[in-house]
Amino acid sequence: KANRHFHEDDSIIDIDGVKVGAENFMVCAGPCSVENEEDTVALAKRLKAAGANTLRGGAFKPRTSPYAFQGLGVEGLRILQTAKQETGLPVVSELMSTEYLDDFVELVDVIQVGARNMQNFDLLKAIGKTDKPVLLKRGMSATMKEWLMSAEYIMAGGNENVIFCERGIRTFETATRNTLDLQTVPVIQKESHLPIVIDPSHAAGIRHIIPSMAKAAVMSGANGLQIEVHQDPENAWSDGQQCLTPDEFDELMTTINMLLEIE
């Protein structure tokens, strides 16, 4: 079902009124983790003013260490809902376990499947039985073929609202957190009719690299971006080293909007 063979035109995914795919560009921005309501709402307002059309925020976090902050859970999803009511931005958050599927169906607009769960087939099957748009991140060591098959798991259940998200893959390189594979944009777009967005934040893992990779992603023909932004990156509860400040995001969006007009 993900194959272009069965669907010649680009699919357009409707995220509670925000369209993604073909000429419709997704700009999904927000903190790695939702921390509290006041900061989330204030940041969401700035992101929207800069040109973001969706808000991200982790409430269930797949942390490497079990002692690191694990997210606010359902309370985090409620805070995202409040931010949506204040700004109109649809919200994106990562689901790690089928246990919370009903909460996600009720409280988020896009279910994010994280890199670490790309091949959690039971999770994919359960999400496939809903009609929620899904942001399917590429596993950190997954081939494009495996990634396409994971989309297939979701679509086989009837949910065809899948958006791919490249977030960097593991290579021998240690200077950056992961290696951004931009070649996946033309490959996925040839193989599939589904949109593909780029997450330069988790690919780079280092703030100063993100603007140049975000611009490169636009020029690659990607259908959107996911970028981590925090009002005070030094004190973020997760991934602070790769979060842009709101001012840096404003500046990046000025260029991105120009590039999108030329394209």
Ligand code: PEP
């Ligand atoms: C995230 O989006 O915060 C995240 C954990 O992403 P990934 O699954 O790509 O590591």
Ligand code: MN
């Ligand atoms: Mn993160």
